[in-house]
Amino acid sequence: MNNLLTPNPKEAESIHIIREVAAQFERPVLLFSGGKDSITLVRLAQKAFYPAKIPFPLLHVDTGHNFPETIEFRDKLVEELGLELIVRNVQDSIDQGKVREERGRYSSRNSLQTTTLLDAIEEFKFDACIGGARRDEEKARAKERVFSVRDDFGQWDEKNQRPELFDMLNGKIHNGQNVRCFPISNWTELDVWEYIKTENIEIPSIYFAHEREVFFRDGMIWTANEHVYREAHEEVEVRMVRFRTVGDMTCTAAVLSEAVSLEDVVGEIRQSTISERGARIDDKRSEAAMETRKKVGYF
């Protein structure tokens, strides 16, 4: 038995937030992408309710362009922890004619996810969606509340947010509204990595250095395969790379790396002079790319 528990303040705050979600909402769901942030959320949720199971399902909005390693990892995690997983596919939204596949050089399914997500929220009547967004990721994210109220179109009203005072969270909403909940708002990328290392949490293999077929464009390293648009002159080469974020293949760039262990990864992040979102192609579309997406319902 441990003698005295001195809390890790960020972890304790996150657990507090997750318990508030479970207590204040009827039908919460945890948005799970298979990336490091949502994996951390799962561990925090385990801690919040142990020895009981996590009292809400996981929702994966699958773009169909995910790294196969991520999907494999997702299914294994769900199996091991006995979690309930719901998957909804962007391909279905495309087939139903609700969204249109982008074409050309920078085409991506990333922003198409919003429609699939909003449909899933409506289908299951979710009133709270727990997400792994962090305020340090991006400047529009830095403005986000821990409980962020969205209207029945999923819209974020950035100029009229509910004040959040101390650690009191107001999750009271009207029918049709829902709340996006961000338990690791106050964590940095380094915090997440250090936590994964301290807790020895398993993560998908693509976070570690491996050989992959890639091509270079605009100073970024793109995955070479049938889902990613590539021009004839853009040459494919095999390089040692890893990923800092795990999203849709069409908008997640790799970094050159030799990091094969969690220790190496944490060391690399500490030294890095490029931000995590620097490898997100979707954010480079404009200065307000994230804000624009959030306003229409992106998580």
Added chain:
Amino acid sequence: MSENRKLIKIATAGSVDDGKSTLIGRLLYDTKSLTTDKIEAIERSSKQRGYDYLDFSLATDGLVAEREQGITIDVAHIYFNTAKTNFIVADTPGHVEYTRNMVTGASTSQVAIILIDARKGVIEQTYRHFFIANLLRISHVVVAINKMDLVDYDEEVYLKIKADFDALVAKSDFSEDQITFIPVSALKGENIARKSEEMPWYVGNTLLDHLEVLEPADLEPSSVARFPVQYVIRPKTEAWHDFRGFSGMLYGGNLKVGDEVTLLPSLNTSKIKSIHYFDQEIQEAAPGSSIAITLETEVDLSRGDMLVKSGELPASEKQISATICQVNNKALTVGKKYILQHGVNRVLAKVDQIESRIHTDFTGAEDAHSLKLNDIGRVHFRLSKPIHFDPYKTNKSNGSFILIDEAEYDTVSVGFIE
């Protein structure tokens, strides 16, 4: 998360154009927390706007409307680390109409940095921001006298502003040792992370050095243990058939196995049987722990109830007086009913009497019949059920509440119980 790195939470306050964003940008830059791509983005945008310097506010003003107008509308949270410390900075707006957002940003902070433009000295906004720091009982205030480069790094200017501010401190609840003055130039980086050679007359620490010597433990008021029940854990599995864990965050003091406890509101007593932190059983928990507790006896205890050490009971009242700050457009009026959320507990509250509206320049109070957005006043409430509280000055978590509009569900006020 490195276990030996401490966490310091800071709110910045200052009038428009006092250089808050520049100061934060400078702190990020000097601690190497700004990555190359972000610096490049700042360079690009600064150039596009035709500025001949790096506009760090572009790093912190995250909304289109903010960049359009060149002002900060809502709180941004910004993070930076040094080898010893994790920092969270709440960058709060300077405009009068966004006072509520300053209260929002400052509510979770232990330290306030109040910026003063050396050319302008102490102005009305300085009063207001210091008043809010005082109201929130922020433990430590750093007065950063900025733009010293524009007054030739003149010590006389610094001393004059310090004297004016000291007069303000005398009217407040702060003692002198809670206030630190630092002359800086955020734009040039003087006395931010690097000791200024331009101001040899200043013998104190740089801003960053000063923030690093602060200790989180010294920044919280001391209190006795308060454990509001947040969520009852009932696994109902083979292995944990009879487990009933009361989970929540511990505020104030420590709790340990074997402690005799009183349950509120029932006033039943029991003993702590076990304390759980995930799959570990622990002997004792320190304040700020998110834990689950089991008791030796079967008791009725649910969300919103409170567990305290016997002999250390808080006040339990159906009538309370509080200082409130109105954070919503809709005015608070006598007779109006609200949902009062005290920690994780909710009761109904009716405004019995508005005693006064308090002037945020420390000149006293006046009679009032309603409190409008950004007003601060003393209000008397009648509650549907008693709440179990401590005065805000001894336990911030157990002495504060929010009011929620009954129909719209917006958070409309924040209250500090006396």
